[in-house]
Amino acid sequence: MRVLLYLVVGVIVLTLLRSVLEAVGKAFAGGPSTPASPAEPRGHASQSLKKDPVCGTFVSAATAMQKTKGGETYYFCSATCRDKF
Numbered sequence: 889m890r891v892l893l894y895l896v897v898g899v900i901v902l903t904l905l906r907s908v909l910e911a912v913g914k915a916f917a918g919g920p921s922t923p924a925s926p927a928e929p930r931g932h933a934s935q936s937l938k939k940d941p942v943c944g945t946f947v948s949a950a951t952a953m954q955k956t957k958g959g960e961t962y963y964f965c966s967a968t969c970r971d972k973f
């Protein structure tokens with residue numbers, strides 16, 4: 889009969905341990921909720937290159953200076969080129 893008692897106690901201890909471990913794990917996992925990779929779409933956008941019509945340099949559409957003329961958007965490497973245009 890003693891063996892049965894040990895078994896019962898063992899199961900109870902294991903159950904308690906597991907619930908404690910789960911609670912601790914949830915506390916750690918739920919704490920800092922960081923999105924996987926927010927910069928990825930921006931990386932694709934910066935890869936679209938536009939040609940500077942003044943000096944011929946290829947510039948990133950995301951960071952270049954812009955000017956709209958006749959319904960078309962032009963991209964420039966610098967304010968100097970934009971002013972020359």
Ligand SMILES: [Zn+2]
Nearest residue numbers: 940943965969
């Ligand atoms: Zn330029």
